[in-house]
Amino acid sequence: MDDILHGLNKAQREAVTSEASVLQVLAPPGSGKTKTLTTRVAYLIAHRHLKPWNIITCTFTKKAANEMKERLRSFIGEELAKQIKLGTFHAIAAQYLRQYGQHIGLAKDFGIADTSDSKAIIKRIIKRRDLTSEVPKALGRISANKCKGIESGQFAQTAKNVDQQEFALIFSEYEAELMASNLLDYDDLLLRCCFLLRTHPQCVSNVQAVLIDEFQDTNTVQYDLMALFAQKRNMITIVGDPDQSIYGFRHAEIKNLNLMKDQWPDTLTINLEENYRSSGAILHAAQEVIEQDESRPQKKLQATHTYGLRPVLRKLPSAAAEASWLVSEIGRMCAMSGKVLQHSDFVILLRSAALSREIEAALGRDGVPYRMVGGKKFFERAEVKIVVDYLQIINQPSHSEAVERIINVPSRRIGDATVKSFREEASTKGISFWELICGVSQDKIRSTTKLPAATEKGVSSFVNVILSGRRKISEANDGQTSLVDLINLVVKKIDLQSYLKNKYENEYEARWSNVEELMAQAADASDPARLKAMVEEDSLPTIDGLEQRTAGSEDILSIFLANIALTSSAETKQAEGAEPVQQVTISTIHSAKGLEWPVVFIPACYEGSIPHSRSDDNDEERRLLYVGMTRAQALLYQSCPIKDTQRQETIMSSYLTQPGVQHHFEEHGPLMSIHEAKSLATTLRREQPTTASYEEGKKDLESELDNYWPLNGEQPPEERAKWDYGKATNHVTAFGTARSASWVASTSVTMQQQQGFSTASATMKPSFGSVKDLYDDLLGQDRLKAIDKKQAEAKNKSDAAAPKGKKRQIEGQGSIAGFFNKRRRPAEEADEADEVRGPVGLRSAHSDPLRDVSNIMPAEPPSSLPSKPLLSNSRQIRTAPLRKAPSARPSQPDSGYMFLSSSPRKPDDAENEPQPDLDEAEQAADIPQPQFKPASTFHTTSLQSLQQKPLAHGRRYGAKPSMNGWANRSRK
DNA sequence: GATTCGGGAATTTTT
DNA sequence: TTCCCGAATC
Numbered sequence: 001m002d003d004i005l006h007g008l009n010k011a012q013r014e015a016v017t018s019e020a021s022v023l024q025v026l027a028p029p030g031s032g033k034t035k036t037l038t039t040r041v042a043y044l045i046a047h048r049h050l051k052p053w054n055i056i057t058c059t060f061t062k063k064a065a066n067e068m069k070e071r072l073r074s075f076i077g078e079e080l081a082k083q084i085k086l087g088t089f090h091a092i093a094a095q096y097l098r099q100y101g102q103h104i105g106l107a108k109d110f111g112i113a114d115t116s117d118s119k120a121i122i123k124r125i126i127k128r129r130d131l132t133s134e135v136p137k138a139l140g141r142i143s144a145n146k147c148k149g150i151e152s153g154q155f156a157q158t159a160k161n162v163d164q165q166e167f168a169l170i171f172s173e174y175e176a177e178l179m180a181s182n183l184l185d186y187d188d189l190l191l192r193c194c195f196l197l198r199t200h201p202q203c204v205s206n207v208q209a210v211l212i213d214e215f216q217d218t219n220t221v222q223y224d225l226m227a228l229f230a231q232k233r234n235m236i237t238i239v240g241d242p243d244q245s246i247y248g249f250r251h252a253e254i255k256n257l258n259l260m261k262d263q264w265p266d267t268l269t270i271n272l273e274e275n276y277r278s279s280g281a282i283l284h285a286a287q288e289v290i291e292q293d294e295s296r297p298q299k300k301l302q303a304t305h306t307y308g309l310r311p312v313l314r315k316l317p318s319a320a321a322e323a324s325w326l327v328s329e330i331g332r333m334c335a336m337s338g339k340v341l342q343h344s345d346f347v348i349l350l351r352s353a354a355l356s357r358e359i360e361a362a363l364g365r366d367g368v369p370y371r372m373v374g375g376k377k378f379f380e381r382a383e384v385k386i387v388v389d390y391l392q393i394i395n396q397p398s399h400s401e402a403v404e405r406i407i408n409v410p411s412r413r414i415g416d417a418t419v420k421s422f423r424e425e426a427s428t429k430g431i432s433f434w435e436l437i438c439g440v441s442q443d444k445i446r447s448t449t450k451l452p453a454a455t456e457k458g459v460s461s462f463v464n465v466i467l468s469g470r471r472k473i474s475e476a477n478d479g480q481t482s483l484v485d486l487i488n489l490v491v492k493k494i495d496l497q498s499y500l501k502n503k504y505e506n507e508y509e510a511r512w513s514n515v516e517e518l519m520a521q522a523a524d525a526s527d528p529a530r531l532k533a534m535v536e537e538d539s540l541p542t543i544d545g546l547e548q549r550t551a552g553s554e555d556i557l558s559i560f561l562a563n564i565a566l567t568s569s570a571e572t573k574q575a576e577g578a579e580p581v582q583q584v585t586i587s588t589i590h591s592a593k594g595l596e597w598p599v600v601f602i603p604a605c606y607e608g609s610i611p612h613s614r615s616d617d618n619d620e621e622r623r624l625l626y627v628g629m630t631r632a633q634a635l636l637y638q639s640c641p642i643k644d645t646q647r648q649e650t651i652m653s654s655y656l657t658q659p660g661v662q663h664h665f666e667e668h669g670p671l672m673s674i675h676e677a678k679s680l681a682t683t684l685r686r687e688q689p690t691t692a693s694y695e696e697g698k699k700d701l702e703s704e705l706d707n708y709w710p711l712n713g714e715q716p717p718e719e720r721a722k723w724d725y726g727k728a729t730n731h732v733t734a735f736g737t738a739r740s741a742s743w744v745a746s747t748s749v750t751m752q753q754q755q756g757f758s759t760a761s762a763t764m765k766p767s768f769g770s771v772k773d774l775y776d777d778l779l780g781q782d783r784l785k786a787i788d789k790k791q792a793e794a795k796n797k798s799d800a801a802a803p804k805g806k807k808r809q810i811e812g813q814g815s816i817a818g819f820f821n822k823r824r825r826p827a828e829e830a831d832e833a834d835e836v837r838g839p840v841g842l843r844s845a846h847s848d849p850l851r852d853v854s855n856i857m858p859a860e861p862p863s864s865l866p867s868k869p870l871l872s873n874s875r876q877i878r879t880a881p882l883r884k885a886p887s888a889r890p891s892q893p894d895s896g897y898m899f900l901s902s903s904p905r906k907p908d909d910a911e912n913e914p915q916p917d918l919d920e921a922e923q924a925a926d927i928p929q930p931q932f933k934p935a936s937t938f939h940t941t942s943l944q945s946l947q948q949k950p951l952a953h954g955r956r957y958g959a960k961p962s963m964n965g966w967a968n969r970s971r972k
Numbered sequence: 973g974a975t976t977c978g979g980g981a982a983t984t985t986t987t
Numbered sequence: 988t989t990c991c992c993g994a995a996t997c
Contacts, residue, residue: 060987090987115986186987249985352984382988408975413997415975452974454997566987590985612984624985 004042004075008032011272015237016040017047020268024215024260025239028301029286029630030277033239034594037213038068040237041084042075044209052076052083053541054208056229059088060217060247062566064594068213082533085540089222090186091566093193097184098562099540099548100203104196108549109396109558112565113183115139116380117401118174124423125173131166138170145171146187147219147251149194180432181400190221197228202546205232214594215240219251223259234264243290243299244627246590248620273300277596279308279683282636285664286629289655293619305683309676311629311636313605313656313665314706315713319355322603322641323362325709328702329637329669330368330584333599335701336672338689340681343369343582345598349589349628351610355603356586369583373591379564383500383511384518388564390490394469395557397434400426404433410499412458421449438463465493473557483522483560491515525560589628598684600632605640606650622655634683637669642713669706 005013012032015025016039027033041057044050059065065087072081085092097106113121122142123135145155152175156168178185184192197204210230212218215238218226230236238260245254253259261267275283280303287301316322330346348359356372363370379388386409389402397403404423408414425448426436439445441460451459472486491497500511524530542548585597602625604610611621629636640652655661670676674694681688689697698704709716 062987088987112987189987247986250987354983380988411976413975417974452997455974588985609984614984620985 004039004046008036008039009272009274011270011274012036012039015270015272016043018268018270020266021233021235022260022264022267023237024257024267024269025237025272026257026269027239027241027272028275028299029241029244029627030275030596031272032276033241033272034064034068034213035071036272037211037237037239038071038075041072041209041211045076045080050208052080053085054206055084055211056092056207056209057084057086057211057213058092058222058226059086059213061591061593062088062091063591064213065091067594088566089225090189093189093225094562094566095540096193096196096203097189098558099550100196100200100546101192102547102549103200103203104192106192107182109182109555111181111183111392111396111399112189112562113178113181113185113401114565116405117183118142118185120401120405121174121177122170125170125177129169129173131170133166133170138167141167142171142174143187144251146185146191147221149191149221149224151175151191177400180398182396182398183401187221190225194221194224194228197225197231200546201228201231202543203540204229206541206543208233209235209237212236212238212240214244215256216242216245216254217247217250217252218256219253220256223253223256227263236260236264243296243623244593246593246620246624246627248617249615271300274302274304276304277633278303278630279305279632279634281308281310281664282629282632282634285311285636285661286626288661288664289622289629290626292655292658293622295619306679308679308683309635309670310666311632311638311664312667312669312706313662314637314639314668314709315652315711316639316641316709317713317715318643319358319604319641320362321709321715322639323358324365325706326359326601326603326637326639327362327366327368328708329601329706330599331366332669332701332703332706333635333672335697336677336694336704337680338674338677338694338697340677340684340686340689341598343584346601347585347587347592347595347597347599347631348601348603349587349592349631350602351589351604351612351624353588355609359586359603363584369581370586371583373585373587381511381514383496384514386494386496387487387490387515387518388561390465390469390494391486391557392561393434393466394473394486394490395561397438397466397470398432400433403437407437407462408458410494410496412462413452413454414458414462418449418451418455422447425449434466438467465490468493483526483556484519486557487519487522522560525563526556589624592631593627596631596633598633598680599635599637600628601637601639602628603639603641604644605638605653605656606644607653608644608650610653610655625653625655634680635670638665640713667711671705 005016008016009032012035015023015036025033025036027036037057041055044055045052057068059068069081069084069086072084072086075081085095087095094112097110098108101108101110118139119135122138125131126133126135126138145151152168152172155164155171159165159168178188207229210226212226217240226236226238240257242254242257245252261269278286283301283303290296314322314325316325326348330343333346334341334343348356350356350359353372360370360372379385386406389406392399392402393406400423404419407419422436423433426433429436429445431439436445436447437459440447440449440451441456441463469486469489472489496515497512500515501508504511539550540548589602602610605625607613610625611618615621629638638656640650640656642650644650656665672680674689674691677689677694
């Protein structure tokens with residue numbers, strides 16, 4: 001008992017051990033939700049003597065399911081853990097349908113239609129009927145209805161206006177086509193399972209407990225399914241957080257929380273309130289954002305960490321600049337943190353996967369290893385999909401979608417027209433597409449479709465591939481089924497290698513390695529031990545008097561394919577004993593849910609991206625940003641290019657420009673003094689960096705500061721010089737100066753402020769300028785030369801060795817002088833720019849800030865103090881007022897930086913606040929926290945596989961984003 | 973007449 | 988990458 005409960009706080013413990021039959025655990029991000037749920041499962045088994053195979057646990061993503069499985073394994077051991085029915089709603093539903101589907105007239109080998117199948121079907125219906133509906137809209141509408149449990153017949157009866165009737169037609173034809181191909185779409189899996197459990201409650205008569213993760217994301221059908229799973233004993237535990245509801249587009253119903261209370265009036269609700277993940281500064285900022293939603297009930301959120309480093313909100317000239325800044329910050333943080341941070345500690349969270357382009361390119365340029373999660377999935381990559389489609393058809397030839405998709409891949413001179421004719425013929429003859437072409441090629445059917453000789457040959461070669469595949473399976477039935485052999489057969493028969501070589505030329509290797517990856521996975525799945533485990537895991541407990549169809553080894557292909565359809569991520573298993581690959585993660589915010597990283601970047605924070613222009617639920621977009629922000633443990637970066645990818649001016653996301661938000665952010669990356677590096681390590685519960693390791697890390701750094709890109713989002717001088725040559729005068733009149741080297745010149749802020757009134761930076765607090773001035777001056781005068789000197793030395797050194805990352809080195813800067821001039825203009829040189837800069841009013845007050853600090857320090861801290869505690873009745877950690885700073889600012893640069901960055905706690909705290917400080921953080925450190933293990937839990941792109949298999953072709957993380965396809969474009 | 977090929981445009985989030 | 992269009996090609 002103690003073992004299991006060890007390390008839980010009071011509320012978590014209460015939730016885990018609760019006697020309540022129906023239990024809701026509501027919990028903010030980072031409060032150990034999933035941990036609580038997992039522990040409860042273990043507790044139910046160990047102390048309530050529930051049988052693992054009678055417990056159903058549903059998650060929303062495969063990833064979450066795997067995480068939980070992993071954790072359970074360490075809790076109750078491999079044996080027990082694998083017997084728990086744990087998976088996504090869809091996976092569990094599919095399991096029930098495979099085993100009991102015959103009771104509702106479902107064929108055993110039903111296929112699962114993925115989105116592209118569904119789209120293709122709808123598209124065809126619309127074309128055939130000459131309708132005006134748009135495919136994605138129709139699909140969404142179909143899904144919306146299905147999620148609410150409305151079937152096509154029902155809808156047709158209530159359809160009134162033309163629009164509804166047209167949709168009713170699409171809906172019912174869509175259903176008919178699925179049926180004809182023996183396919184279930186994602187919604188069908190849930191719906192049919194509901195139907196099964198309603199009509200045959202015996203199927204779940206064994207179920208003792210049902211647990212649901214991320215309950216706020218359930219839709220109506222999933223809710224029903226949950227209730228049906230639990231119908232015998234009504235033992236339900238859910239965990240969730242309405243603030244993290246980001247699946248409205250998938251018809252999630254937050255109402256389900258209340259519905260549950262209505263349905264089971266004795267539902268017990270337990271709130272978890274303590275956040276163990278993020279630094280106080282990050283929580284404050286995130287809280288400020290989520291509280292903009294006024295319809296939202298107030299909630300407690302208690303930070304357990306120190307305030308830490310303030311989040312960063314950075315402006316940059318363009319998406320490309322943003323990407324390159326981001327990559328340089330990753331490098332800088334790795335170096336400046338005294339070895340506390342490494343690549344795998346960073347994640348880049350995107351609103352949409354398409355935003356990854358520039359970032360992948362920038363990472364590639366600097367040779368930073370990365371992997372992409374979400375976005376294009378492994379099994380949807382064209383070359384993989386081809387093979388998978390062949391397998392689908394071999395497994396189940398009635399899968400007409402797949403047939404149509406690849407009958408002409410590689411080209412067999414079977415074009416759209418032929419396909420269309422076949423399709424129509426098949427439907428008039430009442431047979432499937434496959435049956436038709438099979439008959440035609442064997443001269444058993446006289447086709448009405450006229451075929452040229454070449455096409456006819458193409459058809460029979462296609463049929464041949466499928467038939468030999470099927471033969472292979474039936475032969476293998478008595479011996480060993482080998483998926484790998486099957487794949488090899490397909491690959492050979494269609495000569496996939498030549499096809500890929502032709503089509504992708506220089507990308508061929510990467511493509512082919514994806515196919516190899518698929519084979520590796522197939523090999524993995526057909527390993528006898530693994531196969532046995534798979535079949536076992538896939539089986540439900542037997543129930544007396546209920547006929548069950550069991551999976552045999554001949555079903556390995558079915559199971560393999562079903563797994564593919566229900567898998568968002570193909571995890572590449574880490575080779576045992578191998579060093580985990582250190583790589584940065586790129587992910588969509590949606591896919592990052594439930595996970596955490598030490599450092600989080602959220603780029604492209606502008607209107608249209610987040611909130612997304614296509615979204616109609618502003619609150620959900622805000623929650624999405626909140627989810628993104630709260631993934632961060634120690635450091636959060638948000639950024640906004642002032643021009644988007646189309647070079648259009650952007651407006652910063654309104655969530656970040658609301659009054660009260662901006663002062664939670666720093667305008668540039670942290671200075672990362674050794675003190676800050678130590679505090680970072682504390683938040684992460686890692687070993688403190690030593691002075692030696694800190695200095696060591698900095699050695700090879702090009703710049704110790706986030707100072708290359710001007711804070712106002714303009715181009716840095718060098719880049720401007722490139723682009724604006726000859727147009728400089730315009731800029732002088734419009735912006736004050738073309739040389740807006742705001743990053744270092746002591747006076748640049750003056751200019752920025754003037755500019756601020758006419759640009760987005762108007763939200764900037766004027767007083768903040770002086771702080772920045774001081775910052776700049778310190779840099780300029782005290783530290784700068786030393787830094788540069790060291791850098792120049794380092795540079796000389798590294799020049800001798802092979803220089804890495806030369807992207808920002810400036811041409812003709814062989815001399816150190818050139819380096820100084822261009823990279824870090826010393827303050828005295830910057831003065832000459834003043835003339836162009838105009839009024840210097842503000843500047844006069846602190847022309848010598850080093851001597852006269854008190855003059856420029858505002859009486860009250862301008863911006864760094866959160867306006868209010870997160871909640872009035874909770875103990876909060878605050879930053880110290882800056883006013884203490886002058887005295888705290890001795891001549892040693894280090895402490896000066898410390899104070900400027902305003903992140904570490906100040907002596908004031910001790911007097912004013914009951915401080916949950918280091919001591920408490922250390923207490924918290926005793927609590928074992930959910931540790932995310934990126935390398936083993938994530939989908940890995942082929943880029944990783946490229947790295948793991950030493951590449952034959954010498955291109956690792958190449959100079960271009962080789963996998964996202966955009967590379968095609970730049971290829972001539 | 974059908975197929976292929978090239979160029980240009982658009983691309984939310986997930987099971 | 989996919990989709991669409993129109994022109995070149997079989």
